Amino acid sequence: MNTVECPECGVDVVFPDGTILGEVLTCDNCGAMLDVVSLDPPEVMLFEEEEK
Structure with a gap:
């Protein structure tokens, strides 16, 4: 199980298998x-809902 850094607050977030x-x-x-x-490597971005 890996972790990634939250781009909003900098805390490690679990990146589950x-x-x-x-x-x-x-x-x-x-x-x-x-x-x-x-x-690979684990990476996240802030989620933005699509506007209609």
């Missing part, structure tokens, strides 16, 4: 929604 590209993780510290953009 079996995570898939495009999955949305949540930072337990600040509640930010994080979009998985890379698996």
Whole structure:
């Protein structure tokens, strides 16, 4: 199991085994929604909902 740094608050967020590209993780510290953009190396970006 890896961790990634939350781009919002800087705290390490668990990147569980079996995570898939495009999955949305949540930072337990600040509640930010994080979009998985890379698996190797693990990388996330702040999730932004698409506007209609």
